[in-house]
């Protein structure tokens with residue numbers, strides 16, 4: 001694949017090719033832990049991918065291996081910039097902006113695939129949980145650390161995790177802060193498949209290629225429907241937004257607007273009340 005750099009950032013890499021965007025967290029010396037800037041940059045890249053009509057799938061991956069030979073997807077929030085009320089940005093403002101990023105990944109009408117080699121830990125684990133699909137390398141290691149390091153993610157990080165692996169397993173993951181292998185993650189339905197690390201990106205591209213053959217509107221409606229089952233009124237808004245989009249694309253929907261602009265009564269009698 002002929003990756004083209006889409007935009008240059010400090011903490012991430014952003015590439016595109018053949019309908020696929022690739023966002024790479026590029027802080028291997030920190031096991032790809034994120035600071036506020038990293039999150040701002042990821043948010044910007046995800047927004048770009050969302051806006052791009054050509055892009056249907058986004059791959060999220062961590063740069064690596066590091067000089068010590070170890071891989072990481074993401075080790076969560078950068079504890080070295082954690083201040084009294086959050087992760088401090090370069091002006092000293094405390095932030096938890098990864099929550100904004102989680103919502104964007106969750107609601108964007110494109111498929112986001114996490115490609116996990118090495119550690120997916122803490123807030124980094126939550127990022128892969130939020131993604132639509134996860135492909136793990138054989139060396140992937142999964143786990144939450146919050147209660148060990150004085151933090152927790154009681155949002156998607158707990159509730160959506162429980163939807164995936166079940167209540168008992170999710171409580172175990174959070175309460176004991178253990179680490180789990182790729183095979184254990186596969187067994188609990190936390191990842192979609194496990195491949196050798198050197199095949200990770202190729203496998204992600206294979207899955208992306210299959211998805212890109214499918215109907216964009218069918219995929220976006222399915223993603224919204226899966227979300228709606230868990231996300232309350234926000235999920236319903238997303239799903240209903242797709243219904244509105246489709247309605248606007250009908251003659252019936254356009255008749256209402258046209259009649260208003262032509263200062264006449266709308267003629268909806270020509271449209272059937274389908275069973």
Ligand code: 2NE
Pocket residue numbers: 029030031033070075076077078079080096098119121122123124145146149151152153
């Ligand atoms: C990931 C893990 C298990 C890897 O262990 P190991 O032994 O392979 O590496 P090591 O030596 O711990 O880490 C290598 C370098 O990366 C830094 C380390 O400090 C070390 O730096 P140097 O000593 O070489 O200078 N590093 C790794 N993770 C970091 C991090 N998160 N922040 C800053 N520096 C980090 C092991 O490194 C580990 O357990 N990491 C911490 C995982 C963690 O607890 N993350 C935060 C969870 S809380 C969170 O993410 C969060 C939330 O709960 C709610 C909202 C938002 C975020």
